[in-house]
Amino acid sequence: MERVLVGLKRVVDYNVRVRIRSDGSGVETDGVKMSINPFDEIALEEALRMKERGEANEVVVVSIGGSECQQQLRTGLAMGADRAILVETAESVNPLTGARIFLELIKREAAELVLLGKQAIDDDNNQTGQMLAALWGRPQATFASRIELNGSTAKVTREVDVGLETIEVDLPAVITTDLRLNEPRYVKLPDIMKAKKKPLDQIPVADLAVESAASITAVTFEPPEQRQKGIIVKDVAELVAALKDKGLV
Amino acid sequence: MGVATEGISMTANLAEDKQNETSAEAERDLDLSPAKGLFCGEIIQSCFWPFPEITNEQKEMLGMVLDSVDRFLEDKQENFRQWDEAGEQPEEFIQGLRDLGLFGLIIPEEHGGIGLSNTGYSRVLQQSSRYDSSVSLTIGAHSSIGMKGLLLFGTDAQKERYLPRLASGEMIAAYCLTESGSGSDAASIRTRATRNSNGGWTLNGEKIWITNGGIADFYTVFARTDSDAGKLSAFIVERDSPGVNIGLKEDKLGIRSSSTTTVSFADVEIPAENLLGEEGKGFKIAMAILNSGRTGLSGGAVGGMKTCIALASKQAVERKQFGSSIAEFGLIKKKIAEMTVDCFAAESAVRMVSHYIDSGYTDYSVEAAISKVFASEAMFRAANESLQIAAGNGFMKEFPYERIMRDSRILTIFEGTSEILRLFIALSGMKYAGVLLQELKSATDDIFNNPIKGFGLLSDYAGRRITHLTSLGQDRIIAAVPEILRDDALVFEKYTLELARMTDVLLRRHGKSIIEKQFALQRAADVVIDLFVGLSVLSRVSAMTPDDSEQYQQALSIAHIFSQRAKRRMNRNLRAMLRNEDEAAKSLAEYIFDKQSYPWDVL
Numbered sequence: 001m002e003r004v005l006v007g008l009k010r011v012v013d014y015n016v017r018v019r020i021r022s023d024g025s026g027v028e029t030d031g032v033k034m035s036i037n038p039f040d041e042i043a044l045e046e047a048l049r050m051k052e053r054g055e056a057n058e059v060v061v062v063s064i065g066g067s068e069c070q071q072q073l074r075t076g077l078a079m080g081a082d083r084a085i086l087v088e089t090a091e092s093v094n095p096l097t098g099a100r101i102f103l104e105l106i107k108r109e110a111a112e113l114v115l116l117g118k119q120a121i122d123d124d125n126n127q128t129g130q131m132l133a134a135l136w137g138r139p140q141a142t143f144a145s146r147i148e149l150n151g152s153t154a155k156v157t158r159e160v161d162v163g164l165e166t167i168e169v170d171l172p173a174v175i176t177t178d179l180r181l182n183e184p185r186y187v188k189l190p191d192i193m194k195a196k197k198k199p200l201d202q203i204p205v206a207d208l209a210v211e212s213a214a215s216i217t218a219v220t221f222e223p224p225e226q227r228q229k230g231i232i233v234k235d236v237a238e239l240v241a242a243l244k245d246k247g248l249v
Numbered sequence: 250m251g252v253a254t255e256g257i258s259m260t261a262n263l264a265e266d267k268q269n270e271t272s273a274e275a276e277r278d279l280d281l282s283p284a285k286g287l288f289c290g291e292i293i294q295s296c297f298w299p300f301p302e303i304t305n306e307q308k309e310m311l312g313m314v315l316d317s318v319d320r321f322l323e324d325k326q327e328n329f330r331q332w333d334e335a336g337e338q339p340e341e342f343i344q345g346l347r348d349l350g351l352f353g354l355i356i357p358e359e360h361g362g363i364g365l366s367n368t369g370y371s372r373v374l375q376q377s378s379r380y381d382s383s384v385s386l387t388i389g390a391h392s393s394i395g396m397k398g399l400l401l402f403g404t405d406a407q408k409e410r411y412l413p414r415l416a417s418g419e420m421i422a423a424y425c426l427t428e429s430g431s432g433s434d435a436a437s438i439r440t441r442a443t444r445n446s447n448g449g450w451t452l453n454g455e456k457i458w459i460t461n462g463g464i465a466d467f468y469t470v471f472a473r474t475d476s477d478a479g480k481l482s483a484f485i486v487e488r489d490s491p492g493v494n495i496g497l498k499e500d501k502l503g504i505r506s507s508s509t510t511t512v513s514f515a516d517v518e519i520p521a522e523n524l525l526g527e528e529g530k531g532f533k534i535a536m537a538i539l540n541s542g543r544t545g546l547s548g549g550a551v552g553g554m555k556t557c558i559a560l561a562s563k564q565a566v567e568r569k570q571f572g573s574s575i576a577e578f579g580l581i582k583k584k585i586a587e588m589t590v591d592c593f594a595a596e597s598a599v600r601m602v603s604h605y606i607d608s609g610y611t612d613y614s615v616e617a618a619i620s621k622v623f624a625s626e627a628m629f630r631a632a633n634e635s636l637q638i639a640a641g642n643g644f645m646k647e648f649p650y651e652r653i654m655r656d657s658r659i660l661t662i663f664e665g666t667s668e669i670l671r672l673f674i675a676l677s678g679m680k681y682a683g684v685l686l687q688e689l690k691s692a693t694d695d696i697f698n699n700p701i702k703g704f705g706l707l708s709d710y711a712g713r714r715i716t717h718l719t720s721l722g723q724d725r726i727i728a729a730v731p732e733i734l735r736d737d738a739l740v741f742e743k744y745t746l747e748l749a750r751m752t753d754v755l756l757r758r759h760g761k762s763i764i765e766k767q768f769a770l771q772r773a774a775d776v777v778i779d780l781f782v783g784l785s786v787l788s789r790v791s792a793m794t795p796d797d798s799e800q801y802q803q804a805l806s807i808a809h810i811f812s813q814r815a816k817r818r819m820n821r822n823l824r825a826m827l828r829n830e831d832e833a834a835k836s837l838a839e840y841i842f843d844k845q846s847y848p849w850d851v852l
Contacts, residue, residue: 031800035316071309078313186320189350189363192313
């Protein structure tokens with residue numbers, strides 16, 4: 001196929017212990033390490049492998065957000081993507097708006113495959129891929145742990161609650177990636193230099209004329225309650241008594 | 250990093266270094282040495298403020314480099330432990346370092362590297378040192394010193410020929426200065442290169458304790474040219490030249506998996522084009538390489554400290570004794586706070602020095618030495634204290650503390666021992682202070698060249714210096730620091746003047762024998778170390794955006810703690826100049842040298 005689009009979302013690094021801003025307006029991101037959403041990185045790795053196997057000609061990475069997202073796109077380019085597109089917006093983007101933006105890019109780029117992480121580790125929505133497939137009117141294969149391309153179709157093994165499910169979808173399609181699909185490569189230092197010369201297009205979101213989905217307003221953010229100190233019980237009888245005492249059984 | 254060190258010979262060679270004299274005239278900022286300025290009672294504000302920053306683009310690029318280093322090293326903790334025990338890094342790991350591009354860190358892009366600045370390079374070594382010192386050494390001995398001579402002094406043809414292979418790691422580099430009879434005293438080198446009939450050189454001799462000795466293919470070798478008394482010259486020697494022999498791996502206390510070997514040369518023919526820099530300039534080349542490489546080692550020390558802080562604070566919070574976490578105890582808090590202040594201070598000073606190098610300062614050897622002494626000693630304190638916090642666990646091989654402590658022990662020994670560097674710092678500063686007044690330049694030079702002749706003019710010199718000092722007003726840097734730290738800034742203004750006065754006192758009191766007054770020189774060095782590091786800390790917190798965040802408030806607190814403790818240390822050092830037991834201590838040592846044992850017993 002000619003072109004694969006891969007979404008890269010900028011999120012707080014998975015190693016960072018997340019903190020709420022003191023005014024409760026959101027998660028603290030100032031001075032916090034930001035990275036590519038790990039599931040998106042897996043999606044990019046898969047796209048790069050497709051290219052290396054000769055199954056795709058071009059891998060284009062896409063991010064939606066402020067200019068700071070260039071950092072994640074550059075990392076994607078250093079990993080091996082050919083081009084990057086930053087859809088610039090200062091607003092926070094919900095899954096439906098994100099899906100609409102991707103749909104516009106699919107049209108512009110004539111993409112035949114869109115690879116997205118199954119969800120982003122910041123808001124855990126797990127919606128964008130599904131919504132995009134619906135808007136695009138094309139098949140979706142979510143939670144992929146194995147992808148095999150066979151010309152006009154893709155055989156995808158999905159991780160579902162009961163085990164593994166293998167389905168075959170017609171291309172073009174949207175595939176969202178799960179943790180065990182692959183292990184992303186780390187960036188080689190000379191490739192960081194090469195990435196500087198690769199094209200990174202910035203498109204103001206207004207240029208795509210996408211209707212912004214009615215957005216949900218976050219009222220307040222709170223850290224989870226501190227875990228209470230536990231007690232050690234001697235036997236089952238004492239356990240039952242303790243649970244009854246707390247009104248839990 | 251070769252265990253080669255600058256020597257006493259270096260201090261003796263100070264007078265030879267005519268370049269410093271012209272720089273004393275300070276025609277432009279880049280010729281200034283901020284640390285030497287301190288010996289003259291002057292805080293050169295433009296050298297300390299504003300705290301250096303890198304561009305956003307550089308930050309982003311460096312962030313990607315650090316991410317890759319993390320990814321490559323973070324899952325290898327167990328391997329590092331095993332390789333320490335085995336005393337070797339496996340070839341596939343070194344291949345991994347090559348594949349990642351870690352041998353091309355400072356090599357320009359056009360030669361296949363990534364062309365990091367000194368600041369960026371030092372930061373990368375900090376990152377790798379968070380995981381394992383031996384890894385940093387393999388990378389650092391290559392870049393900081395092994396091939397640095399080629400980068401600084403190589404001809405275009407030499408660079409063309411070697412840099413691409415050095416960048417890819419196809420060739421790994423090593424720096425060969427130290428010999429069995431020539432450790433700190435680099436001037437006593439016996440390896441010799443004689444001109445041969447092919448127009449090239451024939452090299453004979455043996456170098457010891459060569460980091461990367463066993464895995465390198467490219468050696469920067471220092472040898473006397475032509476005669477035993479000839480001057481040093483630097484050469485590029487390839488491993489596969491006939492006559493190059495690599496000795497057995499040394500069995501070491503720490504940094505065990507890094508390769509340390511002897512490298513010997515038996516009638517090795519070196520083509521004329523492999524002379525590095527000018528013939529006879531080898532000593533200067535050797536020192537220039539070490540000076541510019543110091544930020545790698547010091548950056549590594551900072552990385553090690555960050556690991557110690559992370560390990561020890563986690564251990565303290567989790568470990569329960571007497572019914573509460575040991576993190577509740579004052580003596581544990583004290584250790585963690587001291588490690589943190591040390592780390593922040595070392596990080597600030599190293600950053601300042603790497604900025605001088607990147608900005609093209611020509612005279613930064615004293616500053617580089619200060620940052621090396623401070624960072625390496627602070628790292629060993631951190632290793633020792635984090636082990637102490639972990640206590641019994643810390644002593645066990647199952648935990649990383651003992652390895653970190655063994656690994657960090659070398660830091661105050663190689664690339665200049667703490668002792669030699671302190672003498673170098675103090676004597677360089679004093680020489681500079683002496684030449685500040687033009688008309689007395691020759692007289693003060695003579696103190697170093699010909700002390701007896703030179704000393705006659707000193708009383709006049711001293712009188713003028715005091716006038717010079719008192720003419721300098723105070724209140725010069727306090728305007729540049731946050732209001733809450735103004736009292737702390739005053740400490741550095743006051744003690745900078747005190748250092749200059751002390752310099753005068755030392756010269757007046759000891760005159761011709763100043764070079765031998767090592768107790769006094771050490772005190773002067775310790776004062777200037779506190780001043781330079783403290784000013785770097787103040788500058789750094791001055792550049793932070795003031796807000797209510799705890800991170801900012803605690804940074805202010807670090808600056809305050811460092812300043813007040815430095816004040817007490819400096820005060821102690823100054824008082825000890827006037828009243829001390831130096832002569833008694835020397836006499837005692839001489840008595841023991843005579844016995845070579847301890848002669849008392851309580852029985």
